[in-house]
Amino acid sequence: MENHSSLQSSSWSLLEKIGFRFFFVYFTLFITFENNGAYPFFVYISRMWSNFLNNYIPWVGKHILGIPYDFKGGPNGSGDTTFDYVILFCILMLAIIVTVIWSFLDRKRKNYAKMYYWLTVALRFYVGLMLINYGLVKVIQVQFSSPGLYRLTQPYGESSPMGLAWTFLGFSKGYNLFMGIAEVAAVLLLFRRTLTLGLIITIMTTANVMAVNYFYDVPVKILSTHLVLICLFLIARDFKKLLTFFLLRVPVSLTDIYKPKLKRGLKMTFTILKVLVIAYALGYGLIETMRSKERYYGEGTKSPLQGLYEVREITLNGKTKTYDELTTKDWKYLAIERKGFAQVQLMSLKREWMTLKIDSTSTDKFTLTSRGVDERTYEFEYGEGDNSDFFLKGTVNSDTLFIKMKRYKDFKEKFLLTNRGFHWINEMPYNR
Incomplete structure (x- = not known):
């Protein structure tokens, strides 16, 4: 496994540096403005810019993209609204502009090892915590509930593609448990030693989610696509080595992510924070999921x-x-x-x-x-x-x-x- 000093001193190619600048800006903006509750309590921080986006994004849609109808933000169960697509357009344009300016001003930089590390931390926790949440609602069978009376009496041909998917997935408690465990396995992304194994599992689970969303018209296409893209970005550093190992059966050593040296007190603080976040996601997430099941499907309903x-x-x-x-x-x-x-x-x-x-x-x-x-x-x-x-x-x-x-x-x-x-x-x- 490559040591930290060699990774820190190595020179990246021009294409690698430009690509990193783009993805750093793009993914940072995406997980900020399309956080979807991944980070604990992040919803309170997002209130600082929500009013600005609610006014600015419709303006961009009308005056720059020429969208002829009115639209607005706000949660309504869909992640593929016009509002979301216009935000995505703004993120893409801003990422391109910043990449060009950044590449001109910082063209002598040898590498971005430190920034790459912190970006991977943000992305690993974004995907990991989100999939833990999605996995728990499947393990407890809240997202895909067993077909109810209204669904069972509905003529088969009148169900929407999404309704058909929900009936298919919700029918089996065992399959819900299987999907849930596969998604909760994203907890492996939160540890560097298990990152590659976690990515292999998570790429398969997120790709399956993305396929269902596309082919059954489920309005979470933007998010599921980006979960796949983020996983591919994270595994890209070992992609050639994995192909060599699996296809050519040649022994390889995986690349270790450079980790900045931190002072003892700061390192301890980050470790405690990490433990608290994981405990919150698994512990409180499980409790809240069980409460949600009782709230929506319990005897009281x-x-x-x-x-x-x-x-x-x-x-x-x-x-x-x-x-x-x-x-x-x-x-x-x-x-x-x-x-x-x-x-x-x-x-x-x-x-x-x-x-x-x-x-x-x-x-x-x-x-x-x-x-x-x-x-x-x-x-x-x-x-x-x-x-x-x-x-x-x-x-x-x-x-x-x-x-x-x-x-x-x-x-x-x-x-x-x-x-x-x-x-x-x-x-x-x-x-x-």
Whole structure:
């Protein structure tokens, strides 16, 4: 392994120096303005420039790039907004300009070993901490939850590519655990001795994430692409040696990253800080992920009326229609999963979201209010009979309505996807 003194005294080629200047500026700006919560408490620091960006970035989009529509920043679940792409454009242009000026003013520099070290520290912790966070939400199965009632009753062809990916990935707890462990393995990036091994694993995991985001139209393409680019940048110093080892089977020695000599007190401070950051990412991250699962998927989020209600018979103003007589405008399913919400699926397979309010003064009354333009309010009394029979009696727009339904409390047993189970032996493929 090359020693520190030789790396510090070695001369870089002109191309290496120009390339480093560009990537130093580009990646520094990217992890600053597109931090995505990688660094602990960084969100509080970012407030210093958030107002400036919220005003400046739309101006650049309108007056420099000629974007004809209005847009703004702010978290909305998408990382591929117009705002993000304009920030990326600004980062790229600024990196090019600074690289040109820097190369002119500092053309006699032999190398940037010290700056390279500190850049790798920032990048390793950026990728490592972010993937630890992403991995934990997979291990605890928060990001990709098990397919719920609304997804299971959705016509297959009406799912978006992203919805299809979420259903596929969320179906298996085992696969979530596998993905999560692979991503949490990015903790290896935080130690120089395990950096190369960590990069080999992380390049595969980030490339897979990037592929899913591109080919299933998941709006995290910018971030996932840059995670791959950063990993490739970090492993570039050993790329030729790794090819020599894996393809030619020739023994090689990996290059050690030059590490500046620090005073004892400063070195101890950085060591303690590193331990605290890793403990925070793994410990607090795990606790917060478990809290998030309870907050979004725990028992407290479920409605007491949770279940799938399949319509058997509808009586409107005294006129009864059996299931075979129902028209495309009649109800097929009433799906209730989370507190305050319900979904009605018509025989035409069209779905409509409803607001559900259970009467706190009664044990057998609730109100459904449509959330579309054509607002309707259903006031129901309900009751249960034998064999999971369920009855709704009420009014809508002065009409009297009686609905006989079958209730599936454990609704997952109704669907092949969730009750097929695992089989070691399959005499024939069970592809339905």
